[in-house]
Amino acid sequence: MAKKPAPEAPPAAPEIVRMRGVSKRFIVRQDNSLKERLVTLGRIGRKHRSDFWALRDIDLTIHAGTTVGLIGHNGSGKSTLLKVLGGIIDPTSGSAERRGRIAALLELGTGFHPDLTGRENVFLNAAILGLTRAETEARLDEILAFASIGDHIDTQVKFYSSGMFVRLAFAVAVHTDPDLLLVDEVLAVGDEAFQRKCMDKIRTFQQEGRTIVLVSHSLDQVVDLCDRTVLLNNGEVVFDGDPRDAVREFRGILETRRKAEVQAGGGAAAPQYLQWVDSALATPSAPGPDGELMAGTDLDIEFDLHCDAPKAGMILAIGIDSSRGQVAYSTTTRLLGVDLEPFTGTRRVRFRLEDCQFGPGKYFVHISVIDEIGVHLYDWPQAISFDMHDYRTSFGTVHIEPRFEIVDG
Numbered sequence: 001m002a003k004k005p006a007p008e009a010p011p012a013a014p015e016i017v018r019m020r021g022v023s024k025r026f027i028v029r030q031d032n033s034l035k036e037r038l039v040t041l042g043r044i045g046r047k048h049r050s051d052f053w054a055l056r057d058i059d060l061t062i063h064a065g066t067t068v069g070l071i072g073h074n075g076s077g078k079s080t081l082l083k084v085l086g087g088i089i090d091p092t093s094g095s096a097e098r099r100g101r102i103a104a105l106l107e108l109g110t111g112f113h114p115d116l117t118g119r120e121n122v123f124l125n126a127a128i129l130g131l132t133r134a135e136t137e138a139r140l141d142e143i144l145a146f147a148s149i150g151d152h153i154d155t156q157v158k159f160y161s162s163g164m165f166v167r168l169a170f171a172v173a174v175h176t177d178p179d180l181l182l183v184d185e186v187l188a189v190g191d192e193a194f195q196r197k198c199m200d201k202i203r204t205f206q207q208e209g210r211t212i213v214l215v216s217h218s219l220d221q222v223v224d225l226c227d228r229t230v231l232l233n234n235g236e237v238v239f240d241g242d243p244r245d246a247v248r249e250f251r252g253i254l255e256t257r258r259k260a261e262v263q264a265g266g267g268a269a270a271p272q273y274l275q276w277v278d279s280a281l282a283t284p285s286a287p288g289p290d291g292e293l294m295a296g297t298d299l300d301i302e303f304d305l306h307c308d309a310p311k312a313g314m315i316l317a318i319g320i321d322s323s324r325g326q327v328a329y330s331t332t333t334r335l336l337g338v339d340l341e342p343f344t345g346t347r348r349v350r351f352r353l354e355d356c357q358f359g360p361g362k363y364f365v366h367i368s369v370i371d372e373i374g375v376h377l378y379d380w381p382q383a384i385s386f387d388m389h390d391y392r393t394s395f396g397t398v399h400i401e402p403r404f405e406i407v408d409g
């Protein structure tokens with residue numbers, strides 16, 4: 001696994017962001033349908049506006065040299081927090097102070113003028129980020145090489161694909177020598193090669209002691225990259241600390257929401273006979289010093305399966321992915337020749353994986369319930385995770401004990 005910096009910046013590191021009691025209210029216009037507007041025409045005092053608090057009473061201190069992840073469900077306030085942090089919008093109440101040069105990569109196209117070419121926008125954007133023309137000229141070749149969008153640099157950016165936009169915007173942002181880099185989800189639109197390049201750059205920034213705040217829906221990425229993670233829920237900070245703990249809390253929130261949606265009859269409703277699988281556990285038979293799984297030992301994957309009504313032909317499947325998203329393993333009750341008797345109520349079930357030989361690092365277990373013709377009745381992505389012991393003798397998704405010898409000479 002990639003070596004990560006210490007979880008907390010040394011106490012001596014200066015504060016680069018200090019937010020106190022930050023709240024942000026948006027005025028939301030209730031856009032009634034045309035019919036409604038005609039029906040209510042002339043009625044006086046009808047309210048079309050309401051207050052919406054996207055952030056509530058947020059205290060946040062970030063020390064120089066840390067990488068902070070912001071996670072939370074859609075609409076929880078992550079982008080709004082990032083914008084307040086970057087000074088792009090003002091809080092309705094509270095204070096937000098920051099130090100040093102900031103580069104912010106927010107929604108696509110922010111800071112770009114559609115009628116200007118990519119090259120002209122580099123100068124515009126760099127100027128917004130605080131660079132003089134001479135400074136930008138000195139870095140232009142590097143910026144263009146990083147963006148690598150070829151001749152498109154002299155095309156008006158309104159004709160750019162979203163990937164080209166991000167390439168150019170990221171290239172400019174990281175070449176402006178920022179102390180604080182703010183990155184919204186935008187990186188996800190770049191292709192894989194570019195995403196890797198961005199990740200390398202972010203790691204270089206980390207080594208250089210720069211401060212990074214990033215919004216991400218990729219929880220693997222957050223665990224992999226961040227020293228600290230802030231979990232937002234309905235505009236409030238509900239967790240602030242170790243990224244793994246934050247991700248665990250977040251999965252709990254998502255699961256609670258999903259159940260509520262299913263019960264309310266909305267969302268991705270599971271069929272009535274199957275309510276949900278719950279409370280999954282991955283237990284190593286002989287855990288290592290940090291509770292991790294040692295190569296050559298067994299892993300029990302256990303979960304509750306709840307059926308409201310009996311369902312014949314049900315198949316249970318588990319899949320295991322590495323933290324880089326590669327499929328490392330999967331199996332199903334059908335492959336094991338197990339016929340699940342239809343039942344009603346809750347059953348605790350277990351897959352025992354014997355003699356596991358996964359390579360070092362983190363793995364995520366997905367659980368699926370499939371019917372006899374292969375239709376997925378229920379998917380629980382990343383239901384549980386486990387860590388595989390790092391023997392520090394190899395990398396990769398399998399553990400093979402290597403030896404080396406000189407066979408001749």
Ligand SMILES: Nc1ncnc2c1ncn2[C@@H]1O[C@H](COP(=O)(O)OP(=O)(O)OP(=O)(O)O)[C@@H](O)[C@H]1O
Pocket residue numbers: 026027028052054072073074075076077078079080081
């Ligand atoms: N300019 C605005 N006017 C009105 N409401 C807004 C405005 N900007 C954001 N909001 C609302 O504030 C809430 C928080 O939005 P925000 O974009 O910060 O969420 P998010 O956590 O980044 O979501 P996502 O994961 O979907 O990107 C949402 O309900 C959104 O509709």
